[in-house]
Amino acid sequence: MALLGADLRRDLEIHRYPLLVYTLVPLTALVLQAWLPRVVGRYDWFDLPLVITIYFALGRRSPIQGTLMGAAMGLFEDALSHNAIGINGIAKTVVGFLAASVGIRIDVENTTVRILLTLGLSLFSSALYLFVNRFLLDLATEWSWLTELLRAVGNALIAVVLFPLLDRLQSRD
Amino acid sequence: MESLLERYRNLVVLLAILVAQIVGLAVQVRRTSAGVNTLDSSDASGVRLIRLWANTVVSPPERLIHSGFGLFAGAWTNYIDLRHVRAQNRDLKQTVDRLRLEEAALLEDARQGQRLEALLGFQEKYIYTTVAAQVYGTSGSDRSHVFYIDKGARDGLKPDMAVITPDGIVGKVRDVFSHTAQVLAVNDTSSGAGVILESTRIRGILRGDVSGRLEVVGILADERIHPGEKVLTAGGDLIFPRGLPVGVVEKVVRDPDRDAFIDVMVRPAAHLERLDEVLVITSTEPRFSPQQQQDLSVSAAEEESVPAAVKDQMKASEIMAEKLPGLIDPNLAPDQQPLHDSSNPNPVVQPPQPLHPDRFSPGSAPDDVPEPDAGSPPDAQPRKPSALPSANGGSTLPGSNSTPEATPQRNL
Structure with a gap:
């Protein structure tokens, strides 16, 4: 994992996408996240909005955009659930910020790096969710770290497949 | 100040967004009287609005995907996934055909095994020496009822040996x-065998007619022959041992050539059209098992103990029974045959009792005429009023003729 100068990487490898991609891909992720559990039943060990947040944050390498993307995705997720709006929002906001911050310093084109980053950020997102629920809001929450680990692995596997596909959608200027 | 915000712009944006969300969460959570934080069961108007927007954005494409998935699943199930069905159907048909052939072969083997088992059981119990043979061919003509077996001279077969099942x-x-x-099958027109109705x-003589049916010819018209009667070999043709089943009487028809004779149509006991395994009687010398030989010796010893006169009587009885078929009722069991009836053939028949007995009634005369007393005069005997006038004008006792001893005493 080669560490490069931040300015150099930002200048050379900022991924840019058409506006349609910025709109449709997160929307598709939200829709699929809402619909796929009907198909796969209880084996919904993935979080597509989080994967998309990480991808765009890593690709754009802009903490603000990553923060906004994470906040939007999290708030949408919360809005579609019966939970308080903002729990996922906070978690994914921080994750988006962190992913963009890491993407500035690390070569994120490597598959192994992507897997590890997605795995780690997924677990961190779960930890944030638990932190907001239990410590910030003092809400009773059922929790299983095994489920969170499986979800993180699922997100990493999805990232392995999805990231190269999304890379094809970026615009080359 | 401006440069500080510019320098930490990312963190500022992050903190701003986080603070906004935390404030929003704080609005949604309330503390109960028990001191426990919980979410409001009913959303605030602002929260409801956010949920409505999210639902409005996500629901249409979600429903579209759901419908599309349903269409795709239906198309996949009903069309695309069936693209190999034709080949599978062809393979399955071939498999079914192959399994049918194997089933037929197994069934045939099982049937052959059952037939051979029955044949072997019969062969072991049969008193004469036999050779089992497999029928493998026929003449191919319905005018020649012959078939071929897979045993020949090397197996001890000779012409005119009986073939049975x-x-x-x-x-x-x-x-x-x-x-x-x-x-040569028995239903061939050139065949012949001596048979006897059981x-x-x-x-009579058993032979086949032109259509391959069995008939017994040379029998005088006899009303006692009925369908269902068993036909056995008579043993007089020196080919078939005596007592082998031939068939049962199917019907009796008049001989078209000879008026006084009839033809007895016989339904063969053996399946002459579907022969697979047969037995050839190679020797008519009886062969007995040790148990049978022991039984024979015991029987011979008992027979010697019977007096010669009794044996002659039994032999005469058997001959008579055979020559007088009327003594044998086919509808009765062997132990209930009239031949074995030892009761008196002419029993004493008692006359019926009269409704109004009188002196003419049988058995009443001795009671009406009492023994004459030695000391009493003849006129002292009691008289009954005469029923019939006598020729000399007197009356005559009706029983006078039947009691001759009484009349002289009275006249004296």
């Missing part, structure tokens, strides 16, 4: 080759 007689060996033999003991 456990069900009944089949035919006789006609030509013998080294490994095969030709058998209950009526009527003898």
Whole structure:
């Protein structure tokens, strides 16, 4: 994992996408996240909005955009659930910020790096969710770290497949 | 200040967004009287609005995907996934055909095994020496009822040996080759066998007619022959041993050539049209098992103990029973035959009792005429009023003629 100068990487490898991609891909992720559990039943060990947040944050390498993307995705997720709006929002906001911050310093084109980053950020997102629920809001929450680990692995596997596909959608200027 | 915000712009944006969300969460959570934080069961208007927007954005494409998935699943299930069905159907048909052939072969093997088992059981119990043979061919003509078996001279077969099955007689060996033999079936027109009807003991000659049916010819018209009567070999033709089943009487028809004769149509006991395994009687010398030999010795010893006169009487009785078929009722069991009836054939028949007995009634005369007393005069005997006037004007006792002893005493 080669560490490069931040300015150099930002200048050379900022991924840019058409506006349609910025709109449709997160929307598709939200829709699929809402619909796929009907198909796969209880084996919904993935979080597509989080994967998309990480991808765009890593690709754009802009903490603000990553923060906004994470906040939007999290708030949408919360809005579609019966939970308080903002729990996922906070978690994914921080994750988006962190992913963009890491993407500035690390070569994120490597598959192994992507897997590890997605795995780690997924677990961190779960930890944030638990932190907001239990410590910030003092809400009773059922929790299983095994489920969170499986979800993180699922997100990493999805990232392995999805990231190269999304890379094809970026615009080359 | 401006440069500080510019320098930490990312963190500022992050903190701003986080603070906004935390404030929003704080609005949604309330503390209960028990001191426990919980979410409001009913959303605030602002929260409801956010949920409505999210639902409005996500629901249409979600429903579209759901419908599309349903269409795709239906298309996949009903069309795309069936693209190999034709080949699978062809393979399955071939498999079914193959399994049918295997099933038929197994069924045939099982049937052959059952037939051979029955044949072997019969062969072991049969008193004469036999050779089992497999029928493998026919003449190919319906005018020649012959078939070929896979045993020949090397197996001890000779011409005119009887061919039978456990069900009944089949035919006789006609030509013998080294490994095969030709058998003339009993339903051939040139065949012939001496037979006897089981209950009526009527003898005749069995042969086949032009259509391959069995008939017994040379029998005088006899009303006692009925359908269902068993036909057995008579043993007089020196081919078939006596007592082998031939078939049952199917019907009786008048002989078209000879008025006084009839033809007895016989349904063969053996399946002459579907022969697979047969037995050839190679020797008519009885062979007995040790148990049978022991029984025979015991029987012989008992027979010697019977007086000669009794034996002659029993032999005469058997001959008489055979010559007088009327003594044998086919509808009765062997132990209930009239032949074995030891009761008096002319029992004493008592006359019926009269409704109004009088002196003429049988058995009343001795009571009406009492013994005469020695000291009493003849006129002292009691008289009954005369029923019939006598020729001399007097009355006559009705029983005078029947009691001759009484009249002289009265006249005296």
